[in-house]
Amino acid sequence: MQTNDHLKPTDSELEILNILWEKGPCTVREVHEVLEKSKEAGYTTTLKLMQIMHDKNLLKRDATNKSHIYTANISQEKTQGQLVKRMIENVFNGSASQLVMQALGQHKSNNDELQEIKRYLEEIEKRSSTNK
Amino acid sequence: MQTNDHLKPTDSELEILNILWEKGPCTVREVHEVLEKSKEAGYTTTLKLMQIMHDKNLLKRDATNKSHIYTANISQEKTQGQLVKRMIENVFNGSASQLVMQALGQHKSNNDELQEIKRYLEEIEKRSSTNK
DNA sequence: TTCGTCTTACGAAATTATTCGTAGACAATT
DNA sequence: AATTGTCTACGAATAATTTCGTAAGACGAA
Incomplete structure (x- = not known):
């Protein structure tokens, strides 16, 4: 069992967390579309970031559908x-x-x-x- | 001419800056001795960090003596x-x-x-x- | 002088963060 | 069936941070 009490999200991770905190559960595409408004970024970059955040337990996801749905896993x-x-x-x-x-x-x-x-x-x- | 208004010191750099802000001008050794109290670190690691910070204009130094004396260059x-x-x-x-x-x-x-x-x-x- | 110690400088390894290209799976459309 | 588009997974390049080993010079003591 791992807590993420000590974890320090990076700036990029924080941008994504902010979106998820505001909008609730989102697909990568939804997050990406918000991100694009404020900065240049490729889709796979956003995807990879969110996958890494999932590995770190910062996000959880529902993978039942083809488009996975991500949620912030820290308040x-x-x-x-x-x-x-x-x-x-x-x-x-x-x-x-x-x-x-x-x-x-x-x-x-x-x-x-x-x-x-x-x-x-x-x-x-x-x-x-x-x-x- | 370069300002460092936008610069974001890293955590390690901040540790060093804190020491210099508190103690004023210091040699690498002096800084290092304070650092050692709170964490494991080799002398050359501290030296290198401070050299890099000097390159970035975060520190200035007086190199007239053999032991250079560093000072914080941002308030x-x-x-x-x-x-x-x-x-x-x-x-x-x-x-x-x-x-x-x-x-x-x-x-x-x-x-x-x-x-x-x-x-x-x-x-x-x-x-x-x-x-x- | 010769040795040990202290210094700086330099290069490079290890780690982490960020970015993106490409491949394969799948579904909808032509 | 073939094409197109969207998705995930994966690997890898790039960059920044942190770490440390080693070399070379200065200095003082034995």
């Missing part, structure tokens, strides 16, 4: 969490707040987003003060 | 910013607030850190309301 949330964690460790020396501030400075968030973050912060504070 | 802040930006785009589909919340959930921040983030948020709000 978006969990993957995002792992990547963020890795970045906190490797790039921000363990300081999540440093990352947070870089992120806020990097990308202009609109007011709704800022409010959401504030709510979230307050929730954390509440939790941590009761957990004393 | 920590700027590098962190680029990596965060890339992550927002590739992993969080452009939503900085999603990343922020993942980061806060990922790593338990202490109260001081939370306060700092709150201050920062308020500053952003202030700025955006005057810039209407």
